[in-house]
Amino acid sequence: ITTTDGKATLTAGTTIDSTANGNITTTGQNSAAQGTAGGEVLLHSTGAGAITLLGNITANGGNTTAGVANGGAAGVVTILNDSGLIVIDDITATGGTSFGGTAGANGTVQLSATTTIGQQPTTAITAGNLKLISTGGDITLANTGNDVAIVAAALSGASSLSYVDANALSIGTVAAAGTGAAALGQVIGIAATGADETVTVTSLTNTLTVDDVVTTNSGDVTLLATTGAIVVDAAITTTDGKATLTAGTTIDS
Numbered sequence: 301i302t303t304t305d306g307k308a309t310l311t312a313g314t315t316i317d318s319t320a321n322g323n324i325t326t327t328g329q330n331s332a333a334q335g336t337a338g339g340e341v342l343l344h345s346t347g348a349g350a351i352t353l354l355g356n357i358t359a360n361g362g363n364t365t366a367g368v369a370n371g372g373a374a375g376v377v378t379i380l381n382d383s384g385l386i387v388i389d390d391i392t393a394t395g396g397t398s399f400g401g402t403a404g405a406n407g408t409v410q411l412s413a414t415t416t417i418g419q420q421p422t423t424a425i426t427a428g429n430l431k432l433i434s435t436g437g438d439i440t441l442a443n444t445g446n447d448v449a450i451v452a453a454a455l456s457g458a459s460s461l462s463y464v465d466a467n468a469l470s471i472g473t474v475a476a477a478g479t480g481a482a483a484l485g486q487v488i489g490i491a492a493t494g495a496d497e498t499v500t501v502t503s504l505t506n507t508l509t510v511d512d513v514v515t516t517n518s519g520d521v522t523l524l525a526t527t528g529a530i531v532v533d534a535a536i537t538t539t540d541g542k543a544t545l546t547a548g549t550t551i552d553s
Contacts, residue, residue, distance in 0.1 A: 308324050309480075312346070313347040320355060339359060339375050356390040359407055366399050370402050385417065387417075389420050393406060410484050426447050433455075439461045439463070471512060474486065490514045522544045526548055529548075530545050
């Protein structure tokens with residue numbers, strides 16, 4: 301499915317599946333004047349059934365091939381399952397390049413499910429922001445190629461989080477994004493409200509920054525900056541759980 305800066309919406313009453321050839325692309329148009337924005341993508345299962353993807357989703361901004369105008373902004377990618385799990389393949393939402401200006405803004409990826417959220421082996425999420433919502437299953441996005449700037453998660457019920465990022469990462473605020481059925485509200489920091497549910501966030505290189513609160517209800521919090529620093533600028537709170545911060549260099553608060 302390919303549309304140049306248009307919107308791609310797939311809605312099913314049960315399952316949504318894609319094969320390795322089932323790619324979805326809404327990348328903006330390249331232009332000497334200015335690259336256009338990438339289009340929005342929504343995959344929405346409204347009934348009982350899994351969303352299982354083997355195809356890529358790409359919603360990059362278009363490139364500006366001359367002059368000093370900025371590149372096109374990336375689109376918003378939303379995968380929403382009202383009653384089931386999500387397994388994703390590669391998702392890319394990066395701003396377009398510019399000949400003489402600055403790159404376009406990277407996009408937001410939103411994943412929301414009632415059970416587990418995971419990803420196929422060796423795949424990656426590449427975007428500006430990652431918003432995660434689960435109301436009853438673990439979120440495991442631990443592939444080493446994941447690369448976003450900001451992650452935020454709202455976890456309720458039996459929902460834990462394990463997220464690994466290749467680069468510098470902020471636990472911060474991801475603003476409301478998406479239109480229509482894809483419109484999901486702002487998520488601030490990481491909160492796991494279920495009893496004994498854990499939060500584990502890893503930055504493989506560079507700095508891991510806690511810009512907004514991390515909260516669990518008796519579950520452990522584990523933050524790891526494998527080769528870089530950890531900077532704590534907001535509260536980390538766990539009721540009866542354990543908080544472990546491990547950095548390759550400094551830890552500052």
